Amino acid sequence: MSAAQPEVPAGRIAQMRQAFTMTRRTDRALPLYMLLAFLVVGGLFVGLSLWIFGTGVLGIIMSVVLALFGGTLGALIIFGKRAEKAAYAQVEGQIGAGASVLTMLRRGWVTKPAVAFNRQQDVVHRVVGRPGVILVGEGSPGGVRQLLSSERKKHARIVGADVPIHEVVVGRGEGQVPVTKLVKHVRKMKKAIKPAQVTEVVSRTKALDAMRPPAPMPRGPVPTSMRGHRKAMRG
Known part of the structure; x- marks a missing residue:
């Protein structure tokens, strides 16, 4: 030692x-x-x-x-x-940037990258925390909206009516959240469920993931996790 x-x-x-x-x-x-x-x-x-x-x-x-x-x-x-x-x-601007940034969320948050993905390289990530289920989309606005709508319906059937489901689109367009402000945006969401419910919701979402083939991450330069970078900054 x-x-x-x-x-x-x-x-x-x-x-x-x-x-x-x-x-x-x-x-x-x-x-x-x-x-x-x-x-x-x-x-x-x-x-x-x-x-x-x-x-x-x-x-x-x-x-x-x-x-x-x-x-x-x-x-x-x-x-x-x-x-x-x-x-x-x-x-910012790289494929999978949202997933990389979301890894900076710490205790109390459970992040699952690429729960949904299409051929156009649009992708949806999932975060579960006190605000409920947060679906984060990256890609073209049209394709991402379709993916988010589909995932919202799938998650609504398993998490229950008392668990809010939020949709966030990463980008700099109208109604979108820049990747530089994504973590702050998620953290500022209003708390709606208790910690015990978070654990239950995570279990239910895992059951949903088990019922479908895992979505592959899109091709291209996927940025590495920023968690290690931030750890280095803290020393």
């Missing part, structure tokens, strides 16, 4: 370095923003420390320590936000 422990921080540093490199490719101003955050937040901590501890030896020592801590924290926060924005930009 002791031999494996040193690999953990090294792995985290490597992940953060990789995330930084990937982000800088599309965000050249990232180092400047991180430096500004370090200086501004660090300066605020210096002022606060001197106000609390005074200008003596203790005050100077605490100012240096808190400035380094606060500045580093501020820089990491800016890094995380801009890295997440860059990650969204990299997957």
Whole structure:
């Protein structure tokens, strides 16, 4: 166990370095923003420390320590936000981008990519959570709407009338949700069922999936999960 422990921080540093490199490719101003955050937040901590501890030896020592801590924290926060924005930009427009982004939903959400798919590469993903069943469509507006309508009828027959079914179309057209705002949009949906019902609904949807052949993911460059990218940003 002791031999494996040193690999953990090294792995985290490597992940953060990789995330930084990937982000800088599309965000050249990232180092400047991180430096500004370090200086501004660090300066605020210096002022606060001197106000609390005074200008003596203790005050100077605490100012240096808190400035380094606060500045580093501020820089990491800016890094995380801009890295997440860059990650969204990299997957937007790619086939399966919605499924990739939906993996960022954590505890309390159950995501099933590609529950329905057609030859035109339109695809529907499913998310189950406190708002109920959320069907997320990607592709051409007409094809996606037909898929969503079909899936809504299938899910309505098994989840029950008391479980809401929501439809979301990923895109930048009217009535659509950009992939950059998809997770936030889903999280802001009004809670309508209890946690115990979520478990029951997940079981019922699994039964529905078992009654039909699995839908293959569309051909083309499917972006990798953003969960690992975000984990790297957190360190």
